[in-house]
Structure formats: structure tokens, C-alpha cells
Amino acid sequence: MDVKMTAEELTAFLGRVFPQIASDFVIEEVAPRHVRVRLCVEDRHLRPGGTVSGPSVFALADVAVYIGLLAMIGPAELSVTTNCSIDFMRKPAARVDLIAECRMLKIGRSLAIGDVLIFSEGMTEPVARATLTYSIPPK
Amino acid sequence: MDVKMTAEELTAFLGRVFPQIASDFVIEEVAPRHVRVRLCVEDRHLRPGGTVSGPSVFALADVAVYIGLLAMIGPAELSVTTNCSIDFMRKPAARVDLIAECRMLKIGRSLAIGDVLIFSEGMTEPVARATLTYSIPPK
Amino acid sequence: MDVKMTAEELTAFLGRVFPQIASDFVIEEVAPRHVRVRLCVEDRHLRPGGTVSGPSVFALADVAVYIGLLAMIGPAELSVTTNCSIDFMRKPAARVDLIAECRMLKIGRSLAIGDVLIFSEGMTEPVARATLTYSIPPK
Amino acid sequence: MDVKMTAEELTAFLGRVFPQIASDFVIEEVAPRHVRVRLCVEDRHLRPGGTVSGPSVFALADVAVYIGLLAMIGPAELSVTTNCSIDFMRKPAARVDLIAECRMLKIGRSLAIGDVLIFSEGMTEPVARATLTYSIPPK
Numbered sequence: 124m125d126v127k128m129t130a131e132e133l134t135a136f137l138g139r140v141f142p143q144i145a146s147d148f149v150i151e152e153v154a155p156r157h158v159r160v161r162l163c164v165e166d167r168h169l170r171p172g173g174t175v176s177g178p179s180v181f182a183l184a185d186v187a188v189y190i191g192l193l194a195m196i197g198p199a200e201l202s203v204t205t206n207c208s209i210d211f212m213r214k215p216a217a218r219v220d221l222i223a224e225c226r227m228l229k230i231g232r233s234l235a236i237g238d239v240l241i242f243s244e245g246m247t248e249p250v251a252r253a254t255l256t257y258s259i260p261p262k
Numbered sequence: 263m264d265v266k267m268t269a270e271e272l273t274a275f276l277g278r279v280f281p282q283i284a285s286d287f288v289i290e291e292v293a294p295r296h297v298r299v300r301l302c303v304e305d306r307h308l309r310p311g312g313t314v315s316g317p318s319v320f321a322l323a324d325v326a327v328y329i330g331l332l333a334m335i336g337p338a339e340l341s342v343t344t345n346c347s348i349d350f351m352r353k354p355a356a357r358v359d360l361i362a363e364c365r366m367l368k369i370g371r372s373l374a375i376g377d378v379l380i381f382s383e384g385m386t387e388p389v390a391r392a393t394l395t396y397s398i399p400p401k
Numbered sequence: 402m403d404v405k406m407t408a409e410e411l412t413a414f415l416g417r418v419f420p421q422i423a424s425d426f427v428i429e430e431v432a433p434r435h436v437r438v439r440l441c442v443e444d445r446h447l448r449p450g451g452t453v454s455g456p457s458v459f460a461l462a463d464v465a466v467y468i469g470l471l472a473m474i475g476p477a478e479l480s481v482t483t484n485c486s487i488d489f490m491r492k493p494a495a496r497v498d499l500i501a502e503c504r505m506l507k508i509g510r511s512l513a514i515g516d517v518l519i520f521s522e523g524m525t526e527p528v529a530r531a532t533l534t535y536s537i538p539p540k
Numbered sequence: 541m542d543v544k545m546t547a548e549e550l551t552a553f554l555g556r557v558f559p560q561i562a563s564d565f566v567i568e569e570v571a572p573r574h575v576r577v578r579l580c581v582e583d584r585h586l587r588p589g590g591t592v593s594g595p596s597v598f599a600l601a602d603v604a605v606y607i608g609l610l611a612m613i614g615p616a617e618l619s620v621t622t623n624c625s626i627d628f629m630r631k632p633a634a635r636v637d638l639i640a641e642c643r644m645l646k647i648g649r650s651l652a653i654g655d656v657l658i659f660s661e662g663m664t665e666p667v668a669r670a671t672l673t674y675s676i677p678p679k
Contacts, residue, residue, distance in 0.1 A: 140310065141309070141310065143306070143308075144315075167282070169282075170280070171279065171280065176283075176321075177320070177321075177324050177343050177346075178317045178318070178320050178321035178324065179317075181316070181317050181320045181346075182317035185316050185317065203350065203353075204350050205349065205350055205351075205512070205534075206347075206348070206349050206350070206484055206534065207316075207320075207346070207347070207348050208345075208346070208347045208348075208486055208625030208671065209345070209346050209347075210344065210345050210645075210646075210653055210671060210673070211342065211343050211344055211345070212344075212645060213646070214342075228627075228629060228657075228666060228669055229627075229629045229630070229665075233511060234483070234536075236627055236629060236669075238655075238669065240645075248646075249645060252645055252653075252655065252671065254625065254627060254671070256483075256484065256534075256627070344651070344673075345623055345673065347486030347532065347625055349506075349507075349514055349532060349534070351506060351507045351514060352507070367488075367490060367518075367527060367530055368488075368490045368491070368526075372650060373622070375488055375490060375530075377516075377530065379506075387507075388506060391506055391514075391516065391532065393486065393488060393530065393532070395488070395622075395623060395673075397651075418588065419587070419588065421584070421586075422593075447560075448558070449557065449558065454561075455598070455599075455602050455621050455624075456595045456598050456599035456602065457595070459594070459595050459598045459624075460593075460594075460595035463594050463595065481628065481631075482594050482628050483627065483628055484625075484626070484627050484628070485594075485598075485624070485625070485626050486623075486625045486626075487623070487624050487625075488622065488623050489620065489621050489622055489623070490622075492620075
């Protein structure tokens, strides 16, 4: 399976479809069934103490799988998250970007599943892991 | 088990500990092992089309269980989410507040588990369900 | 929404489709979007110490949602579990039957979601909770 | 982190602590934070059509993380599963052993988290993925 959209195309697409959030994220790498996405951490993503909030970690996992899916099937912007399980395993480093490594485990006709490990940049132990299911609309 | 904090005390506590987000939420009801929390939907919670974003739904579920836990054990603000499973079942109504009904299923010494159903105000079918585990710090 | 199959019909159906396991379970109540199913605990369901094993608890949750789904849509035996999140909250009582209370939260065209609370018979606090998604085959 | 128990020691331990199920499983590889465990598929693990049942897949994931944990911390047999999320992604091949590849993502003082991919032997696409949390008893 080859990728159907490059990092540049995905970035442009995200900016058009989700203009409110697109600037939070950088699509750093796109490969077959794998993408890397960065959350550029700003004050609005933080909890007291400087750590990144749970909803911001969730948002990164959610975007990473969305990008990982569209990279493989093209601009199916109406795909929606139907399920997520997420484990918060370690406290993110204060005021450090988060990096999501996403692997697409299944891309079916109507459902896709992606697995995500999230790291504070420069750390080797993940701060969180998540698995998300997307429902793909019929063409 | 009686509640240890009232809705007013929990509201004041949330404003002190999470000032960035406290104004998004209204704690509407506090009872033994049950709380109801409202997300006051603003533009920043929306996706294109006016529907509430996934991270905003997650944030509401997360806050609801946090409030449901503190209501029963008092102001243990260092409690942190360790796990969440969430199902997005229906599209939220456009520009309508979300209501979370949270039931605490377990409040142990070190772990607590809460179950949440989330509704668009005025609807009878839930838009999402979530279960969250919180780790409670030792005293 | 009315039920499409009674407890008797569901019991006969289960015996025909899953003969290896049907005798483990009793369908105790069938109502719109709600079923109650009992696991008749035998030695093969136990862990050392007499407590019911995790896979047996999972099997009960899985069957309960399957029955809860078929009660509402009729004998779609090719429906399959696609996702489960389960929390084991308390140790089951030794050598006591388990009771699953299942509520169907969504019955869509292609996906159904059921929520389950599991109790050791006679106890008021649940030993486990689970949410399962079933994929419904096209007709 | 080095392993504290070898495959042979873990096999002997499993046979002593869980004699009912130990013969279902073969511990094929033990490395730091990684184990591979095989489910020797027998008739009792099957669903009609010859596919492996959901509870058997769950049992394999559960055992794999248990083994992955004990390999790193030694024989803490009272560790118990507290949470599992599992995605059933493809139909297992009929009457073929299942192989679980488990990676321990976190081994804390009181909680451990392991991630599992499950394959029908000889296939390259996973039939299931699971993440399990174990609670480790205080010493």
C-alpha cells in the first residue's frame, strides 16, 4: 500500500478542513501505514505545573490517526472517531512538544484502526498510548 | 458514603486549580457517587459544521469524573487520569451545550473509576459514553 | 423499539449457534434495549482461590451484548465483536454465579454498542464493567 | 532492566499457579520488556467455523502481559488485571495457533501496562490488539 497524500498535501488539507486547530500540529513524516505528528505546545495546552493537559494529549492522538488514515485512503474528511482507548502512563515534560508515532493496524472499507505512542520530545519512554477507531463514510 | 464537597465548594476548587478551563464547565448536581456537569459550548469547542469536537467531549468526561471523585473524597487535586475508553456514538447537536451524567463505580484507596454518559442538552440518546480511571495520590 | 426475540427464542438460538458455550449461560430477562444474563459458574471458570477468571468475565460480557443486540434486531448470528473495554473492579465472590446487566446504548445499521455491569449474585457493588462494539453484517 | 525470570522459570511458575490453563500456552521468548506467547489452539478455543473465540483471544492477551510483567519483576503472582481494551481486527485463521507479541510499556510500583499484538501463526496482519493494565500488590 502506497501513500495517497504527502505531508505537504495533508498539511494543506488539515488547514482547510480544521482551520482552528491546524496550526497546533506539524506533520513530520508520512510513510506507508505510519505517520509522525508534533503538537507544538502552547500555554493553552498546559495544566498547572506546565504539564500538557489530558485533552491536548487526546487531541494529538486523534489527529495523528486521522492523518495516518487519510495518508492511505486520500481526503475522506468525513471520517469520524468512533472509539478511543488511551493510557496516560507518565507525566509529560513541562513545556516540551509532544511527538505522536502512529501506526495504522487496519484500514478496512468502513473501519480503520490506528495505534499511537506519544512522547515528550527527547524522551525515550512514552507519556501515553492510544488506539483509535475511525468510521470511514461510504463513497 | 456522603459527599465531602458541595457543588459550590467544587466550583470554587476547580476555579482555583484549573483556572484556564473552569469557566467552560458548570457543576449542576452533586449527589453520592453521582454528578452532573455541563460544558458551556463556545466556538472554540466546535468542529466545522458546528458540532462539538472530540477533544471537547473528552475534556467534559474527564472533568466530570474528576468532580465525581473529589465530591466523595475531598480536594485531592493531584489525582490524575490514567486510563480512558470513550465511544463517540452520535453527532452532537450543533451549538448546543453538552451534559455529562457521571456515576462513580469504584472509589478505592489508590484507584477510582467513573462512568459517564454525555448528551446534547434536550436529547434522550447519548452522544458519547466514557469510562475513566483516576489514580489517587497517597495521603 | 420492541424486542424481536424472546428469552426462549434467544436461548434456543444460542444453543444452535454456539452449542459449546450455551449451557454456561441463562438468559434471565429480555426487555427493550436491556437484557440480564447469568453465568452458571463451574470449576472451569475459576482461578485458584475460587474466584471467577478474567476470560470468563469477558465471555459473559461478550455474550450479554450479543444477546442484547439480537433481542432488538433478530437472529443476525454473523455479528462479531470488534472492540471491548473492560474494567475489573472487585474480586468476584468465590463460586458464586455472575449476573450481567446489559444496556444497548446504540443500535445502528452497521455498529451496535452495549454497556454491561457484572455482579456476583447477591452483591450490590459490580465486580466489572465492560463496553462492547459489535459489527452487524449487511443484510 | 534485565529479566528476572527465564522462559523455563515462567513456564514452571505458570503450571504451579494456574494449572488449569498452563498447558494451553507456550512461552516462546522472554527478553527485556518483551515476551512472545503461543496459544495452542484446541477444539475448546473455537467458534463455529473453526475460528478462535473472542474469550480465547482475550485469555492469550491476558496471559501474555502477565508473563511479560513477571519476567521483569519476578513471581508476583497476586498481580491482577484491572483494565483491558481489545480490538478484534481480522478473523483468525481456522485451527491455527495464535501468537502474542507483548511489549511492556510501563512497569511502575503499583501499575504495569502491556501492549499486545496477536497473529494467526504465519500471517503478517494482526488478528487483534490489546492493552492491559495490571495492579501489582505491595510487597
